[in-house]
Amino acid sequence: MPERLTEMLMDVWTPLIILWITVLPSIYMAPLNQSEILPSGSSMGLSGLSGEQKVLNRSKRGWVWNQMFVLEEFSGPEPILVGRLHTDLDPGSSKIKYILSGDGAGTIFVINDKTGDIHAMKRLDREEKAEYTLTAQAVDGDTNKPLEPPSEFIIKVQDINDNAPEFLDGPYHATVPEMSIVGTFVTKVTATDADDPVYGNSAKLVYSILEGQPYFSIEPHTAIIKTALPNMDREAKEEYFVVIQAKDMGGHMGGLSGTTTVTITLTDVNDNPPKFAQSLYHFSVTEDIALGEPIGRVKANDLDIGENAKSSYDIIEGDGMDIFEITSDVQTQDGIIRLRKPLDFETKKSYTLKVEAANVHIDPRFISGGPFKDTATVKIVVEDADEPPVFSSPTYLLEVHENAAINSVIGQVTAHDPDVSSSPIRFSIDRHTDLERQFNINADDGKITLATPLDRETNTWHNITIVATETRNHSQVSRVPVAIKVLDVNDNAPEFASEHEAFLCENGKPGQVIQTVSAIDKDDPKNGHFFLYSLLPEMVNNPNFTIKKNEGNTLSILAKHSGFSRQKQEVYLLPIVISDSGNPPMSSTSTLTIRVCGCSSDGVVQSCNVEAYVLPIGLSMGALIAILACIILLLVIVVLFVTLRRHKNEPLIIKDEEDVRENIIRYDDEGGGEEDTEAFDIATLQNPDGINGFLPRKDIKPDLQFMPRQGLAPVPNGVDVDEFINVRLHEADNDPTAPPYDSIQIYGYEGRGSVAGSLSSLESSTSDSDQNFDYLSEWGPRFKRLGELYSVGESDKET
Numbered sequence: 001m002p003e004r005l006t007e008m009l010m011d012v013w014t015p016l017i018i019l020w021i022t023v024l025p026s027i028y029m030a031p032l033n034q035s036e037i038l039p040s041g042s043s044m045g046l047s048g049l050s051g052e053q054k055v056l057n058r059s060k061r062g063w064v065w066n067q068m069f070v071l072e073e074f075s076g077p078e079p080i081l082v083g084r085l086h087t088d089l090d091p092g093s094s095k096i097k098y099i100l101s102g103d104g105a106g107t108i109f110v111i112n113d114k115t116g117d118i119h120a121m122k123r124l125d126r127e128e129k130a131e132y133t134l135t136a137q138a139v140d141g142d143t144n145k146p147l148e149p150p151s152e153f154i155i156k157v158q159d160i161n162d163n164a165p166e167f168l169d170g171p172y173h174a175t176v177p178e179m180s181i182v183g184t185f186v187t188k189v190t191a192t193d194a195d196d197p198v199y200g201n202s203a204k205l206v207y208s209i210l211e212g213q214p215y216f217s218i219e220p221h222t223a224i225i226k227t228a229l230p231n232m233d234r235e236a237k238e239e240y241f242v243v244i245q246a247k248d249m250g251g252h253m254g255g256l257s258g259t260t261t262v263t264i265t266l267t268d269v270n271d272n273p274p275k276f277a278q279s280l281y282h283f284s285v286t287e288d289i290a291l292g293e294p295i296g297r298v299k300a301n302d303l304d305i306g307e308n309a310k311s312s313y314d315i316i317e318g319d320g321m322d323i324f325e326i327t328s329d330v331q332t333q334d335g336i337i338r339l340r341k342p343l344d345f346e347t348k349k350s351y352t353l354k355v356e357a358a359n360v361h362i363d364p365r366f367i368s369g370g371p372f373k374d375t376a377t378v379k380i381v382v383e384d385a386d387e388p389p390v391f392s393s394p395t396y397l398l399e400v401h402e403n404a405a406i407n408s409v410i411g412q413v414t415a416h417d418p419d420v421s422s423s424p425i426r427f428s429i430d431r432h433t434d435l436e437r438q439f440n441i442n443a444d445d446g447k448i449t450l451a452t453p454l455d456r457e458t459n460t461w462h463n464i465t466i467v468a469t470e471t472r473n474h475s476q477v478s479r480v481p482v483a484i485k486v487l488d489v490n491d492n493a494p495e496f497a498s499e500h501e502a503f504l505c506e507n508g509k510p511g512q513v514i515q516t517v518s519a520i521d522k523d524d525p526k527n528g529h530f531f532l533y534s535l536l537p538e539m540v541n542n543p544n545f546t547i548k549k550n551e552g553n554t555l556s557i558l559a560k561h562s563g564f565s566r567q568k569q570e571v572y573l574l575p576i577v578i579s580d581s582g583n584p585p586m587s588s589t590s591t592l593t594i595r596v597c598g599c600s601s602d603g604v605v606q607s608c609n610v611e612a613y614v615l616p617i618g619l620s621m622g623a624l625i626a627i628l629a630c631i632i633l634l635l636v637i638v639v640l641f642v643t644l645r646r647h648k649n650e651p652l653i654i655k656d657e658e659d660v661r662e663n664i665i666r667y668d669d670e671g672g673g674e675e676d677t678e679a680f681d682i683a684t685l686q687n688p689d690g691i692n693g694f695l696p697r698k699d700i701k702p703d704l705q706f707m708p709r710q711g712l713a714p715v716p717n718g719v720d721v722d723e724f725i726n727v728r729l730h731e732a733d734n735d736p737t738a739p740p741y742d743s744i745q746i747y748g749y750e751g752r753g754s755v756a757g758s759l760s761s762l763e764s765s766t767s768d769s770d771q772n773f774d775y776l777s778e779w780g781p782r783f784k785r786l787g788e789l790y791s792v793g794e795s796d797k798e799t
Helices: 004-028 363-371 609-612 621-649 657-661 682-686 689-690 721-734 772-778 779-797
Strands: 067-071 079-083 098-104 109-111 116-120 129-139 151-158 172-177 185-188 206-211 216-218 225-226 241-247 257-267 280-286 294-301 311-318 322-330 334-339 349-357 373-383 396-401 408-412 425-429 440-441 447-449 459-471 475-488 502-505 513-520 532-535 545-549 552-561 571-579 587-599 605-607
Touching: 004 098, 004 151, 067 079, 079 151, 079 447, 109 129, 172 185, 185 257, 206 216, 206 459, 294 311, 294 373, 334 349, 373 779, 408 475, 425 440, 440 459, 502 513, 513 587, 532 545, 545 571, 605 682, 772 779
Parallel strands: 067 151, 172 257, 280 373, 396 475, 502 587
Antiparallel strands: 079 116, 098 129, 109 116, 129 151, 185 225, 206 241, 216 225, 241 257, 294 334, 311 349, 322 334, 349 373, 408 447, 425 459, 440 447, 459 475, 513 552, 532 571, 545 552, 571 587, 587 605
16 A cells, blocks of 8 residues: 555656756746846846946845745666756856755755755655755865855655554543433543644544444544434443544545544443342241341342332231331341341230332433332241249349338249140349348249348349249240339437537627537438427526527527636537437437637637646647747758768878878888889889778789788877887888889889899809999999999998
8 A cells, every 4th residue: 555655646646746856946036136147246237227326236145035846755776856946147057056054954954065055865754853954155176265155945855645543542441321312422522643734634633433333333523422322221231342443534435544542331220120139028936035226138020220220128918017126137138038027926926917128219211101119928937945943023122111020021023835735934132232141032933032131221122133934944044123122110229420520709698509410310211300309307407508499300509608717628529319200219419529729809719738838828739839849840951961071071081090190101122223214013013002901012022922911090199109110111021012113023023224134143054253334334323333332342242
């Protein structure tokens, strides 16, 4: 196909090209006026004109053009001629040279520098580059000097239909609801053509369907896909494969084409009702099944999917509408039948139900198609089971007086076996609910009796659990709660609510209320408490105090006279008898303590102790305690301050007189010169107290380990110093661990740069008699004295 197209184009375009090459140069390169034909700088002939008629003409360019054209994808045995450049400055000689520069100059486009012919050397593709901008200039062939200013022109690549349409976004996927009407929009596709949309019909596309008819159609120019058939059913066919073609050249013969695929899926709508798989369901269940347990499942199938397939289930008829219920399983869309109330085989042995399944979401467009629901019948058979005993009441409430006799009957519970066999029942008490074993029960008749005395004031309620067990099957057990209320009897005497202590002012007045007291009673009479207050018979004519009954079961104590004194009597005791209104009545005697106190003028109690008289006026015992506490605190602060001052003045190193006298240290060691720093432990000289510690020698390794010397007791003042020094010297001589060491130390190091040899006589290989020490005087003034000493020693020996 490409080769045939090339041949056709060559047949059509070759004459046009020849015509263009021969004619167009005369058009595009034509001079603008007659003056442009002339060579640059020349003028018209002047023979027929007078001097006054001479006209000066403006020098103009000899050639003008703006664009050339070349056909794309043209390939032949020789380069294609694009155009020819020519200037009127060219007399036909070879002195004019044409120069070409710009896009593709020298590679794609080549110019004949003598003739100005421009050839395309390569095959051009408009889709890669549509035009080229170049610059032409005519120069002198010998000197290369420009004869004309450079001119810019454009070579445009003319398009041919060499690109097929392409669907860049394909393949496509689209959806449309099922049962849609004809012409319902599905999707839109788009193809692109790389050819020039302006030139010719190379990029004019037309769309068509190759596969997918008669279900869908496409608009030829807009590429919109629509439904072509009505009532397409998803349940019959869900997916369609459509092939779309885009053809250029307006769809005419010879145009290029491209294809793409569109997968169209029908989405579901609710156009199908639910349908039970069977019209009758049978289930059997034992009577002892627990409430809420599933009995069976029914299923209504729906050809739709998703939300359109959801169904709700209901029981619309039957003799067990209040016994059973049906719910929907969200995952499986099943109808689950559950038990709402207990079953009893002995009462009813079977049930018949009518259940209905209906779509939850109904599409009104299809409501005319019929009801979107279905019904089925369910039969449930109840099977007999061995049931536990059943109590006559779910709970029991019993009452008993707290003074009930032991083994007296409190109440009775009853139970029976609901089965046809009717097994005998035995009763017992769950001792986890009666840990103190206050109650017993008759195993045969269920009578509850009292085992231990009761006390309402300790525990008003007792909650126990009674267990009923079948004698034939001990696994069948039932339980029932029993609440026992203990009733009150009057067995507690009243007493004061709290320990009262009254305060009486010395300056009190007769008839003044000293204290108001109240009483409590642990019993709980039905009509409430009513207390009677009285004084003991021997205290009825009490000369100091009297009592008065108030409302609310309270009692006021009043003073009969004034003039009470703490010095005369500080405390008064007033016994009071308190009685209740029970049957029989209970009473108790409580004593009220009345303390005489000193009060202010407005009756505020200040002090109730006799010792308060000895205190200064205006000061209470609490104030005196506070003052004493402050004094003690100040004393403690002073003592601490003095102690800290003493510790601060003490020296860091405590020395007695003995230590001071021993600060002078003697040693007879020979040094090794200024540079010898390793022979002697200078720390001993810096720390005089080191005498009392253990300081091992560093110059020799002792054979024996000596214990450190004990500290010496200080010597009192006035002793003989000479004797003291001798004693210390003797101890030092006998202790090799204490510096200074009473021994001869050998120093083999005399220091760097010393011209003298070793001064030690112990290391000399000769005896003293063989040595001559006269040379010491030759060593300088430092050794002069030493030489004199040795010379004196030699003289003494000779003498």
